[in-house]
Amino acid sequence: MINKQIILGVLTAFVFASCSNDEKVVFINADEDGGPVNPNPVTQTLKEKAKFKIGAAVKMKDLQGEVSYKNAVLKHYNQISAEFEMKMASIWTSSTASNYTAADYLVNFAKDNNMEVHGHTLVWYNSFPDWFKNAKYDSITYEAKVKVYITDVVTRYKGKVKSWDVVNEVFADGGALRDENVIKPVFKDPIGFYGRCFRYARAADPDAKLFYNDYSVVIDAGKRAAIKKMVTRFKANGVPIDGVGDQFHYATDTNRQTMKTGFTDLASTGLLIHISELDIKVNTAKSDTYVFNDVENQKQAETYKYITTMYEELPQNQKFAITTWGVTDKYTWLTSFWHSKEYPLLLDADYNKKPAYQGFLDGLK
Template sequence: MNKRLFLLSMRACTLLLLMMAQAACSDKGDGPRPDTEPPEEQPGPSILKEKANFGIGAAIKTAHLAELAYANTVKSHFSQVTAEWEMKMELIWSSATGYNWSNADRVVDFAKDNDLEVHGHTLVWYKSFPGWFKNAGYDSTAFEDRVRAYIQTTVGRYKGRVKSWDVANEIFNDNGTLRSTDCPVFATFNDPIGFYGRCFKYAHEADPDAKLFYNDYSVVLASAKRSAIKRMVSRFKNEGIPIHGIGDQFHYRVTTDKNTIKNGLTDMASTGLLIHLSELDIIVNVQQSESYAFTQAEAQKQADMYRFIVESYESLPADQKFAITTWGVTDKYTWLTDYWHAKEYPLLFDQHYQEKEAYRGFLAGLKNN
């Protein structure tokens, strides 16, 4: 090896030794170590209940709570629950000899164990009077005495554990007339609205802190029904009857007119009461077709409607926004499949409990997102 090559080799060895020494010192010191620093933690998915300034509810069924994915989805994403069926009169008061609280207790216990609020649904509904009661032939006095006992026993049992109740459900037809052909109340009382007003009083006596609601469907769409509800609210206020809110079930479609929704919500809020979107789901299979395909385009239409509804709700006065409750948790168990006898995908989570575009649309509609 000639002298020039020897010197170059020595310089290279010296440089290599210096680099190794610097690396060793760096490992012992406080200098930056870009190759060994852990990546920055990425934010997790946005959760609806953490982004909303009002209740985010889901209707639940006790039959599904044993399914871990179902229960975990409820606990993770929602702040309150409504019993889809378990707190209706028909189940609790199935026998004239006493009450069966087992399923209602399971709903309330599940909520308590998981720091969830409970909205009670529903105390008096024409479809949930038990058969034995409807066929008993009570006169108006006996009828009301039995209903009063039921309301006060039920509300009293859950005092402090159920924060709100739908006291009366679906009194009016869409044209604003009373639902007189299929409800035993209207065959028994000369003044059915007066009877329902007293039901609100009975519930209030049993739990003075509970918020009390009237609940119905198509409130924002059917102007005649909405006007009838507003007249009832005015009467209740004038008579000192405790009514705190109105619920619209919001079983609407991707094709429902948006201006009608927006204007109807504004009109509901003119009562000054709390507003609850109480049973929200968005129907996509509007023709109830067995060949319907829930495509990405359909999913986006549904997401757009969810976003519009939430944005419209957010535009209401802050002190009137009670909650938005979806009528179910997952498309796997939607009531609409049985009701329509057709495919339907109306909720925020798919059959595998994955967030849908609908979920992201709902989230996008929230002010705090």
């Protein structure tokens, strides 16, 4: 067992964030090692204990193809995000046609089971369909077509999809605009274009919550500063942004002090905060001989507890949801992207609760 201190000290960060003319203090106060996971687990599920939405990224084929997967989603979660089915490349099949079959299935699944849907994602450089990229539109035609796309999709799901990632992953590591060849070369002011995308979404569904989403936000100070600068510009110009999502694709060795400091800084925007794609890598060395043993399970559980404890220290009106990027270790993007021996989620490949599940639960108030 890992020898833990009972008290490693507490760092309390004070961040003053403005919302209209009101001033508030944000306290982020989580013990440094996450603390031991409860050895006497309770029987509550995550969605039963949390006072905010608990989401999971899901796939239509898994919901349709495996009863155990479907049952796990229904038991533990009350919100879903589409892992692929609501991205532009999945829906916008040609300049004259769209395919909503998979997206409709997920939205109807959620409705039938009293769940909510977080729409992921309207505009992402990596999900523009090939036919669109190959057309080489000028900026005016490009934006006109994107406006129609956003309007059509958001209108179709008005009142059914309660929130959207309007724009995804604009900034590179360090905070510069991402040097992609899909959006940036078309517009003299890409940030202005992204702001208009938020306006188009708001016009299509005035009640939907609108988010900007990115990765490594709380551990990359440069990226976070760029996001905050964009948010400040949006607010100054009346762009309707409601929240920011940090994907939280982190690991058991992610520096917790850095995470805590960054999370407090992000909360200073005063916006809703979404932990939007949470998973915790354990095989950080990408070792072919890695063994996910009891010690590694405990490290992961304490990391999950640390994160949920930290999230609970947000003001209640900034808590939106925590979404895990997947349901079970059986189906995780990390086994192909990172390493085949990876176990990042709350349920194991047989849908049993891991210590990570209890850690997540222990961090909830």
